[in-house]
Amino acid sequence: MSLPPFDRVVTDHAAVVLRVCRAMLPHYDAEDAAADAFLAALEAYPRLRPGSDIRAWLVTIAHRKAIDVTRRRSRQAVPVESLPDIPATAQLDLPDERLWTALRALPDKQRHAVAYHYLADLPYAQVAMIMEISEVAARRNAADGVRTLRNTFASAPSGASAPSSQERTP
Amino acid sequence: MNQLDRLLRGSFGADSAAVEQLRASLTRQATSAGLIDVAFRTVDTPVGVLLVASTPLGLVRVAYDREGHDTVLDTLAQEISPRILSAPEQLDQVARQLDDYFARRRRHFDLPLDLRLSRGFRATVLRFLSDVDYGRTVSYADVASAVGSPRAVRAVGTACATNPLPVLIPCHRVLRSDGTVGGYVGGPEAKRALLALERPS
Numbered sequence: 070m071s072l073p074p075f076d077r078v079v080t081d082h083a084a085v086v087l088r089v090c091r092a093m094l095p096h097y098d099a100e101d102a103a104a105d106a107f108l109a110a111l112e113a114y115p116r117l118r119p120g121s122d123i124r125a126w127l128v129t130i131a132h133r134k135a136i137d138v139t140r141r142r143s144r145q146a147v148p149v150e151s152l153p154d155i156p157a158t159a160q161l162d163l164p165d166e167r168l169w170t171a172l173r174a175l176p177d178k179q180r181h182a183v184a185y186h187y188l189a190d191l192p193y194a195q196v197a198m199i200m201e202i203s204e205v206a207a208r209r210n211a212a213d214g215v216r217t218l219r220n221t222f223a224s225a226p227s228g229a230s231a232p233s234s235q236e237r238t239p
Numbered sequence: 240m241n242q243l244d245r246l247l248r249g250s251f252g253a254d255s256a257a258v259e260q261l262r263a264s265l266t267r268q269a270t271s272a273g274l275i276d277v278a279f280r281t282v283d284t285p286v287g288v289l290l291v292a293s294t295p296l297g298l299v300r301v302a303y304d305r306e307g308h309d310t311v312l313d314t315l316a317q318e319i320s321p322r323i324l325s326a327p328e329q330l331d332q333v334a335r336q337l338d339d340y341f342a343r344r345r346r347h348f349d350l351p352l353d354l355r356l357s358r359g360f361r362a363t364v365l366r367f368l369s370d371v372d373y374g375r376t377v378s379y380a381d382v383a384s385a386v387g388s389p390r391a392v393r394a395v396g397t398a399c400a401t402n403p404l405p406v407l408i409p410c411h412r413v414l415r416s417d418g419t420v421g422g423y424v425g426g427p428e429a430k431r432a433l434l435a436l437e438r439p440s
Contacts, residue, residue, distance in 0.1 A: 071317045071321070072316060073321070076323050086261075087258065087261060100257065100264070104265050104268065107261070108265060108268050108269060108272070111265070111269055111275075111324070112272075188246070218243055
């Protein structure tokens with residue numbers, strides 16, 4: 070058993086890594102963090118044990134890159150909230166921007182848990198490892214995050230579509 | 240399905256333009272950082288889509304479609320390094336020279352080659368073949384004699400069949416003694432096409 074060509078890793082997981090970074094960072098930072106994550110992964114790749122879960126490994130790297138970016142930003146004078154997410158004209162082209170904004174507004178732990186379980190499709194055991202918390206805490210954070218998002222969208226002004234089911238738990 | 244449900248089903252936020260940009264950015268940065276051990280691209284030719292791959296030392300692999308490009312990349316990952324990335328610009332020269340060759344604007348390739356994928360007797364055979372000129376042909380028996388192993392005709396055939404750099408190293412110019420075309424890694428049609436290309440028109 071040996072490692073697949075890295076190019077295939079990019080093909081298989083680029084969308085997931087991008088989604089995860091977008092959940093955690095403003096648009097322009099997200100693209101940079103995703104590229105940084107893949108570059109770091111490429112450098113470390115020959116040392117990865119064959120048979121490892123590559124997606125979980127990539128999401129762990131993306132998690133750390135995103136935290137690095139967030140820490141760098143918080144050390145700067147301007148708070149993240151007042152930075153424009155994307156140029157105003159481009160914002161009109163991104164119909165999903167409301168959900169990204171709502172995701173990024175969640176408390177850190179909830180945001181991470183929702184991103185890693187739902188966007189990266191990782192089981193809670195792995196989410197817990199990446200976040201360095203217990204699996205129970207990971208599940209609770211994800212559930213709390215989803216509940217907040219549902220409430221945000223349930224109270225949306227008319228014109229936004231309503232949730233298609235009434236279930237309370239995801 | 241609304242946005243939230245798409246999120247919860249994992250189909251949210253996929254954006255092929257962003258993925259392409261990510262790829263381009265990664266390739267650019269990885270090239271600058273010298274992290275790509277094997278760069279590859281594909282080249283459209285009259286003998287099909289060729290996969291071409293290079294290391295910092297030079298062109299290391301040319302593969303026909305029928306060899307299975309995914310399989311070829313898997314083999315390169317094992318034999319050279321898994322740090323393999325599509326990097327079309329790094330192989331621009333190769334693509335251009337192949338285009339020129341097929342357009343009959345070029346008879347000799349002027350590219351550094353990385354010959355690590357063939358060793359021993361096979362490497363000896365391929366070194367000899369590099370000197371067989373455009374438009375000429377030799378027989379498997381000729382080659383066996385020329386490399387000092389006149390009885391190793393079958394081994395010469397195997398060396399040709401396992402040539403990691405077809406088209407560049409002209410194993411297509413090797414025919415059977417009885418004049419029939421013989422085998423070819425790219426298939427008989429490709430071999431005939433290359434021979435016809437090189438014949439004076």
